[in-house]
Amino acid sequence: MTGAVSPDRRRFLTTGAAVLGAAASAQLWLPAAARAAEASLPDGVFSLGVASGDPLPDGIVLWTRLAPDPLNGGGMPSATVPVQWELAEDERFRKVVRRGTAQAQAKYGHSVHVDVRGLRAGRTYWYRFRAAGQLSRTGRTRTAPAAGSSGGTLRVALASCQNWQHGYFTPYADMLAQDPDFVLFVGDYIYESPPASTGPRRHEGSGEPYSLTQYRNRYAQYRTDPDLAAMHAGAPFVVTFDDHEVDNDFAGEIPQDPGKQTHDAFVARLAAAYQAYYEHMPVRATAVPDGPHIRMYRRLEFGRLARLNVLDTRQFRSDQATSQAGAQDPSLTMLGAEQKAWLLKGLRGSPARWNLIASQIMMAETDLKIGDGKLWYYDAWDGYQAERNAFLQEFKKVRNPVVLTGDRHLTMISDLKEDFARPGSAVVGAEFVGTSISSNGDQDQAAFHQQFDPLMPDNPHWKLLDAHRGYHLLDINRDGIDAQVRIVDTVVRPQATPSTLAKLRLDAGKPGVRLV
Ligand code: FE
Numbered sequence: 005m006t007g008a009v010s011p012d013r014r015r016f017l018t019t020g021a022a023v024l025g026a027a028a029s030a031q032l033w034l035p036a037a038a039r040a041a042e043a044s045l046p047d048g049v050f051s052l053g054v055a056s057g058d059p060l061p062d063g064i065v066l067w068t069r070l071a072p073d074p075l076n077g078g079g080m081p082s083a084t085v086p087v088q089w090e091l092a093e094d095e096r097f098r099k100v101v102r103r104g105t106a107q108a109q110a111k112y113g114h115s116v117h118v119d120v121r122g123l124r125a126g127r128t129y130w131y132r133f134r135a136a137g138q139l140s141r142t143g144r145t146r147t148a149p150a151a152g153s154s155g156g157t158l159r160v161a162l163a164s165c166q167n168w169q170h171g172y173f174t175p176y177a178d179m180l181a182q183d184p185d186f187v188l189f190v191g192d193y194i195y196e197s198p199p200a201s202t203g204p205r206r207h208e209g210s211g212e213p214y215s216l217t218q219y220r221n222r223y224a225q226y227r228t229d230p231d232l233a234a235m236h237a238g239a240p241f242v243v244t245f246d247d248h249e250v251d252n253d254f255a256g257e258i259p260q261d262p263g264k265q266t267h268d269a270f271v272a273r274l275a276a277a278y279q280a281y282y283e284h285m286p287v288r289a290t291a292v293p294d295g296p297h298i299r300m301y302r303r304l305e306f307g308r309l310a311r312l313n314v315l316d317t318r319q320f321r322s323d324q325a326t327s328q329a330g331a332q333d334p335s336l337t338m339l340g341a342e343q344k345a346w347l348l349k350g351l352r353g354s355p356a357r358w359n360l361i362a363s364q365i366m367m368a369e370t371d372l373k374i375g376d377g378k379l380w381y382y383d384a385w386d387g388y389q390a391e392r393n394a395f396l397q398e399f400k401k402v403r404n405p406v407v408l409t410g411d412r413h414l415t416m417i418s419d420l421k422e423d424f425a426r427p428g429s430a431v432v433g434a435e436f437v438g439t440s441i442s443s444n445g446d447q448d449q450a451a452f453h454q455q456f457d458p459l460m461p462d463n464p465h466w467k468l469l470d471a472h473r474g475y476h477l478l479d480i481n482r483d484g485i486d487a488q489v490r491i492v493d494t495v496v497r498p499q500a501t502p503s504t505l506a507k508l509r510l511d512a513g514k515p516g517v518r519l520v
């Protein structure tokens with residue numbers, strides 16, 4: 005992307021008021037306090053960059069947050085500040101198609117979420133913000149294909165798990181070069197861990213975040229990674245959170261370590277964490293939190309080519325099992341009744357060629373016990389056997405289901421089986437566990453294979469296992485999905501060399517995934 009200031013800046017600044025129309029005249033009626041605040045903002049209000057997200061055929065969310073002192077609460081006065089935005093069909097803003105003024109409010113950390121509508125389907129737009137005479141960098145975004153369209157290719161980058169302390173977010177530099185239509189981020193956008201003295205980078209603050217200000221500072225630090233910031237400015241994101249946006253392995257209102265956090269304290273922590281999450285993500289107003297609750301599960305359509313069901317596998321789940329028998333308790337739920345019904349309805353009635361499910365945690369089985377018997381991870385779908393198995397049965401009736409996952413900090417690409425207890429049962433779908441952007445750092449590949457290769461005979465549905473950092477790139481079209489596992493040679497330095505580890509193929513109408 006180019007820098008913020010285009011040759012058109014002068015024109016935008018001087019004639020902007022004349023063409024802003026209703027939005028601009030509304031600005032004249034701003035309280036005096038707001039106008040005074042706008043005039044006196046410190047430099048660097050756009051330090052956190054820009055982002056866009058949740059593309060519709062005719063709409064997109066544009067995001068920024070005013071934060072001249074990003075690691076210390078933001079550094080903004082408490083007044084509401086008007087932020088002008090404009091969206092154009094060209095990078096130099098000669099053909100501006102939408103303009104307006106949003107109000108950056110202290111109660112949302114002076115974040116701005118503009119839900120632009122009335123746009124053309126399947127096309128690229130550029131956008132930028134202005135506040136107090138300061139201009140943001142230019143962002144590029146893209147709307148979804150037209151409803152009913154079935155041709156073309158949708159390029160999706162699957163990303164997850166970016167631990168600041170484990171490395172630089174170098175896979176995003178390659179991702180930007182691959183020009184995805186959108187980035188699907190399936191959780192662990194931040195980590196709540198305290199600053200550590202080892203590792204290439206160190207978390208801000210002095211401990212785990214609990215308060216809203218502490219979570220804001222943590223998100224702000226992550227956004228200062230230049231590759232992440234550039235990726236946000238380069239393509240829309242579709243995001244959902246996993247556990248580390250709040251607390252490791254939490255379940256609903258139950259923290260990882262109930263002995264260390266009272267219920268009330270954890271509920272307050274959830275509210276702070278969700279609030280900061282909303283403030284920093286390019287999501288619609290439907291995701292404005294209500295105290296310790298946030299609505300993140302949602303559906304996005306990409307013509308008749310793909311339907312994307314984005315899940316929330318944290319807020320509504322039962323507490324994790326602690327034994328093999330417990331994991332098979334039919335009363336355990338991962339999604340909760342309401343979300344489960346919503347997902348089933350969206351799968352059964354789907355007109356889409358590909359039915360994508362963004363799940364934070366792995367759906368295919370991981371049997372950790374060599375030989376007879378099984379041992380599962382109870383935080384993943386394996387720990388919620390009854391509900392998972394019912395979905396696998398359901399998949400037999402769904403057109404081309406593909407599950408897209410994070411959490412494991414590994415590339416794990418699998419067939420989904422009708423019944424993992426019966427190795428000969430039918431293949432009903434496929435799953436991509438999209439390694440991690442930086443979490444686990446530069447792993448010892450030999451040690452990884454020494455540990456995992458002996459498990460392959462117990463997990464014959466695994467098609468590819470790898471422990472490099474990176475992401476997966478999916479080119480989705482009517483006939484199939486061509487997938488690439490894109491990896492980097494390092495995340496402990498700010499620059500890396502990317503490469504393709506493997507290519508895989510899914511054929512429409514033929515469940516399962518294969519290496520090519
Ligand atoms: Fe993670």
Ligand code: CA
Pocket residue numbers: 371372373374375376377378379462
């Ligand atoms: Ca076994």
